[in-house]
Amino acid sequence: MGDFDDLLGANREYAAHFDLAGFDGIARAGVAIVTCMDSRIDPLNMLGLKAGDAKIFRNPGGRVTSPALEALVLGVHLLGVERILVIPHTRCAMSRHTELELREKIGESAGVDATWQAFGVIGDPIGTLEDDVHRVRSHPLIPDTVHVGGFMYDVDTGLLDQLF
Numbered sequence: 001m002g003d004f005d006d007l008l009g010a011n012r013e014y015a016a017h018f019d020l021a022g023f024d025g026i027a028r029a030g031v032a033i034v035t036c037m038d039s040r041i042d043p044l045n046m047l048g049l050k051a052g053d054a055k056i057f058r059n060p061g062g063r064v065t066s067p068a069l070e071a072l073v074l075g076v077h078l079l080g081v082e083r084i085l086v087i088p089h090t091r092c093a094m095s096r097h098t099e100l101e102l103r104e105k106i107g108e109s110a111g112v113d114a115t116w117q118a119f120g121v122i123g124d125p126i127g128t129l130e131d132d133v134h135r136v137r138s139h140p141l142i143p144d145t146v147h148v149g150g151f152m153y154d155v156d157t158g159l160l161d162q163l164f
Contacts, residue, residue, distance in 0.1 A: 029053035030082035032075045036062035040155045061094035064132035073141045089153040095122040133164040
């Protein structure tokens with residue numbers, strides 16, 4: 001039972017000052033962010049936003065996957081999203097390793113064969129970002145009125161660079 005006590009204690013402190021009760025879930029700033037699961041990324045603070053302002057979808061590498069597109073379509077049509085930022089980052093593990101290297105590392109760590117697992121490594125981070133932005137912009141359920149940008153987040157400076 002004690003494995004999560006520290007987190008539950010922090011949650012009780014958070015709930016004591018919780019101010020989003022009754023919030024309708026609409027993205028107050030009209031923003032959706034697709035970014036990496038990397039813990040060095042603080043999507044709201046890096047853009048000057050706060051809880052309730054944006055819809056955030058995180059995955060390894062910050063890729064525009066099918067589930068990410070599903071979330072973006074829902075955000076655009078149901079949750080007030082008018083701007084979409086695709087934000088991978090520098091020094092990402094998904095671009096530092098090959099698929100084979102990741103399978104070997106995970107297999108060694110897990111103690112079982114991992115050669116069957118796909119990890120979606122990124123060979124060309126800039127080219128991949130361009131492809132992901134195109135994937136959003138060309139989606140038939142995301143209208144041209146939605147602004148879509150591709151950015152690279154630098155984990156060493158905290159700066160965003162708009163590339164697309």
